[in-house]
Amino acid sequence: MKITNKILEKHGIKNEEYESIQKLLKREPNFLELGIFSAMWNEHCSYKSSRVHLKKLPTKGKQVIQGPGENAGVIDIGDEDAIVFKIESHNHPSYIEPYQGAATGVGGILRDVFTMGARPIALLNSIHFGSPDHPKTKSLLNGVVSGIGGYGNCIGIPTVAGETKFNDTYNENILVNAMAVGHAKKNKIFYSKAKGINKSVVYVGSKTGRDGIHGASMASAEFDENSEEKKPTVQVGDPFTEKLLLEACLELMKDDSIIAIQDMGAAGLTSSSVEMASKGSLGIELQLEKVPCREENMTPYEMMLSESQERMLIILEDGKEENAKKIFKKWDLDFVIIGKTTNTKNLTLKFNNKIEGEIPIEALASKAPVYKRKWVKKSLPKKTVDLKKLKKIKLEDALIKILSSPNHSNKSWITDQYDQMVMCDTIQRSGSDAAIIKIHNKEKAIAVSVDSSANYCKSHPSSGGKQIVCENWRNLISVGAKPLAITNCLNFGNPENEKIMGEFAECLDGIKEACEFLDYPVVSGNVSFYNGTNNKNIFPTPVIGGVGLISSLRKPINHKLKKEKSSLILIGKTFGHLDQSCFLKENYSISDGAPPKINLVNEKNNGEVVLSLINKDLVLAAHDVSNGGLIVSLSEMAMNSYYGMKIEKVKKLRNLFEYFFGEDQGRYILEVEHSNSPKVKKMLSDANIYYENIGYTQKKYFEIEGEFKININDLSKMNNQWYNNY
């Protein structure tokens, strides 16, 4: 077949790129080879626009066993235990078919984790939808939530935390990011680097069908009116088969049969075989007629580019084939030796002994294009809102407006659809700052949380980038965990647009700065560009997934108030920053100005002191102050607990609204036993931490002295309504 411009366009290959391909091959590629280049060179697999920036991120630390570059990151949590985790996007497929798109997103990220020898122990997700009034939002929300639940529940891994946001920037392009966390033995981690020549390359799992051909290129293309045409690329997930694959792989991993293992994710057989060979500086030869197929007459092109789910590629040690086969048969899965490693450094594709394609591995991997795309800086927005010019509103009404808004409503409509308890190690389920999962049979636990702040990132990307890392770190601290490392999912618009590329570069600068300062390295991640339609790009939405360690289990901490008459202490300084706040957005539909400033020194000191207070058992409940400000955080501590509180008149008051709704960073609220209060305050003063006594807990009522008093059950009711009425 002659390679025409139209074919190139269909494969998303630019003319300059086609020239490089010809140079690398020293000839024209055939159709199969072109398909393989297109899969490996697209944004999703090659990171061609992002790579230069990703290099900036800190990825090392004494807690890091494996940083970015493998299927998932690996960190050390003491003893012989390691935690393996990663986040990934499935935005475009989920917009086209929300149930299957979200489900296969969960399936994909789980494979990344168990490929490395870890048993998955928790799932998280970050989902962003368009405005609730948008005609598509409701069915997308329903589909995505039931797809996430459908997959996780069936395979039996608890979905324990996440975030759900609505903003019209996602009207035509929702975000569905899924994170998986697994537990492994430190000395039993499996990697994807091939070693040795003439080793068996084994295909295991489901059969290959025609589904998802060119899914990876779809993930790298903008939507347009013709995206309907791209529909058949949606894949159907089969969590049952994945459960079998998980158990079979973990069983095989008990001994040392495996040299290298790689799941078939985006670009299926192509990327998995190229990746293994490339890491080992080897060649790989596949006999494609051996690939187990679901449909008749599948071509090499279709086999190489299919994105059928629930498949893996394994390179086995000599002589281990029979035993391995037995294990996969036991679990009713296909097991076929489809090729071998070679010393040619080529990807060699044969079909019935005829060579159908041959490409130097280098050309597909290390020599794939890298772009230093142009980008522009964004200056800090100046505009600030003059409160005096706004319509007067009651403090109580403003609070209620926020608590009953879609973005701040209680999420149990969602989380009730997820099995959060299976595996019986979930100590803290959804609803608190972070979830807590016990390490099975051990006296320790991990805490996990995912966070994003798209409006802050839009307004000022580098502040926004810093802020999410800090918020994520605070969320872990608030449940008494020492934050160890993060994974990140970078959801952005079209990188060929200089402004978007600027948002990307600067968000990463912010993330880098915060991670470095907090010793909170990045161990894995994913980039999703081209989120948007017809040049309308989404807000920059980096999502941070963090893992922290609770090294000895005591009664876990959460944000719910525990007692009557205990003291409430606010840690961190309140300046009253209202620009970009939820208060202005929900009450006045104002969303301009700069995001709050990040002071990394205070952030770190405050966090470390809070953690040490928790570790000394001096804290009854803790909650960070974030979106919505102090008053929203306080009310969250009261709702769904049995106690309310009385907040005393603010002394150094400038403006009530600024004080209560300001979104200044680095703050926490602690509930402290009355008798422990002097001790805690002394420790805070000794550590030079700014704090305020703001009130005490009481029965039944949420009360701001001199302003209003409301029954906490009524408050909960308002917070619980939205989803049920939607």
Next chain:
Amino acid sequence: MKSSVIVFPGSNCDRDIAVALEKMQFKNQMVWHKETTLPKSDLIVIPGGFSYGDYLRSGAIAGKSLIIEEVIKAANSGCFILGICNGFQILTETGLLKGTLLRNKNLKFINRDVNIKVINNSSKFTSKYKLGQVLKINIAHNEGNYFTDDKHLKELKRENLIAFKYCDEKGKISEDSNPNGAIENIAGILNAKKNILGMMPHPERMIDKLVSNTDGLNLFSSLLN
């Protein structure tokens, strides 16, 4: 006491129930569904999860497996059988328990701690509970909406075969406290000989204060008596 937990492809609460049984000093064995003989056991547990993905109907395909014939034999000779969640669904598919479990009335998966009331405390499974005691137990299912015909429903009541009903914190049984639409709020039933219990809630999830509560423990300790 010796127990066996049957493991189907897609079972996912098998480890959880094993942990619970071992905590209560059962001598437990896991039995793979392709086995054709059962180890000698006093208690056989069919755990929760999604056997065969719950494809077709939940429990239908597991109900046709080889090992199930052995379970039926054991049941008929008086061995105690406990089916939890998917295990309950499998027991109804095999006919060891009557009735069936339909989709939840809201057509959604439900995971929540719910209250259930002990309706029968004279069975071997429930003797350590007080009559009318309210337990807080986790449910996690798509199809927990128990349904049976009038004749069987009358039999259940007449013979005192309803083990648990969904209720509120105070023990009130009403439409509001019925999470899934089950007929008369039924959460668990016994067979006529009272050696088989099927229940949707997961007692094995309630054996540790740190994770949840210990309301499930007495179910296992009842069996030890």
Next chain:
Amino acid sequence: MKFSVTVTLKKDVLDPQGKVVQNTLLNLGMDNLKSIRQGKFFEIEIDEKDEEVAKKRINEMCQKLLANLIIEDYKINKL
């Protein structure tokens, strides 16, 4: 030889799914909808020349697995 099998809930069995679908359709403005019941559909291909024998085999499949006779009815059609 190809057959279709439809499996539906018996009349007196509550059909939560059908009910929700019906409500949703009514909400979507399909006001002349009188009733809707949901069931399963199978398309089965069988390697058998004799139609009678084939039907018997399909019937067996329904009895043994495809339908739960306590709550479901089934119908077989040649395609």
Next chain:
Amino acid sequence: MKFSVTVTLKKDVLDPQGKVVQNTLLNLGMDNLKSIRQGKFFEIEIDEKDEEVAKKRINEMCQKLLANLIIEDYKINKL
């Protein structure tokens, strides 16, 4: 007026349910079974005299709710 609607997965789309059912039937000894695919079935009654109009309404229901056109096809039959 009564109609039946069958909704089936498009040809190349994975049918995990059908796959498991097929394996189970084979294990139960149905060895001349060649293939089985699973779909949904609806029996719909509609208050409408004109068959053409009725069909159009049913078609609309399929498009809007009953079928997921991205992965499924549907067929309408008058009963």
